[in-house]
Amino acid sequence: MKRFTGAAVISAIALFGGVFVGAPAQAADAPTVVLSGGSAVFGLDPANIVATASVAGAVQFSAAGVVVKGCEAVLTTTATPFVAKCLWTPAAAGKTVLTGKLTPTDTTIAAVSAVPFNVVVGVPVQGVVSPINMYVDEVLATGTTGVLAPFLGGGCAVTSTYILGQTIVWRVYANNADLGGAVMDSSNTAKAFITVDGVAAPIQMAYGNHSGAAFWTAILKTGAAPLYNTLGIINFKITMVAKDSSVAKVLATKRVKSVVDGKTVYQNVSYYRNTTLKTPIAGATGVWSSHFNPASQLTLFAVPTK
Secondary structure (H helix, E strand, O other), X not given: OOOOOHHHHHHHHXXXXXOOOOOXXXXXXXXXXXXXXXXXXXXOOOXXXXXXXXXXXXXXXXXXXXXXXXXXXXXXXXOOOEEEEEEEOOOOOEEEEEEEEEEEOOXXXXXXXXXXXXXXXXXXXXXXXXXXXXXXXXXXXXXXXXXXXXXXXXXXXEOOEEEOOOEEEEEEEEEEHHHOOEEOOOOOEEEEEEEEOOOOOOEEOEXXXXXXXXXXXXXXXXXXXXXXXXXXXXXXXXXXXXXXXXXXXXXXXXXXXXXXXXXXXXXXXXXXEEEEEEEEEOOOEXXXXXXXXXXXXXXXXXXXXX
């Protein structure tokens, strides 16, 4: 007759009784919720913030610590992936932190918060708070490609990345709404200059003809001291000041005669006419600085070693 030890008997009883001794029950995985979306432009239509959860439930969305109105408890879809969406209208431009809290439908599961999600609310790149509107770009000066000349050509290429020893040329095109959208040129501009962080004196801009196209230019030479040699993003600001004006272009309407299908007709046509002002217009000031993301900002690099 076979003998069973006490341990063997206990194991056998536990096995036949339907209980597995020695292996603790697995705890259910904690729920998760992840945020995405939120790519918005300030002042335009709302943007979708998307929450993707591991279980069904309701999501409370917040922006900059404030619960988004109308998104206090947005239900997820009932089937996987469990998604909830919130229409969000940003209160301001710039960096914003989005958060979300999931309350599962299953009340035995605890609520969980998403990892904070950072977004940047867009602003118009060329927007200026002034009647003067500017467009700005930078080009590589001809003949300043230095040791990389065989690879970069002869210059005049539009680019935002430069290598130490190259010369940067700003090209600025501007129009003045106070003067009926007239081009800002040397006849109606009192001041035009660029201030660069790390450069003591403002760089004066000049207006002139460049192979048939006229615009404002300014030059920054880079290289060994005393030339500009601070590597990284070049922070700069462009300022233009219009001259005071006693004459302005005014939008007007006139009747123009034309023949259509053999019949004489008169049409109202808009045009600008010069008007002498009793009270001169004080010259407006326009300021422009880049709002591009860091990857496309004006940047100076060291000469590659290989």
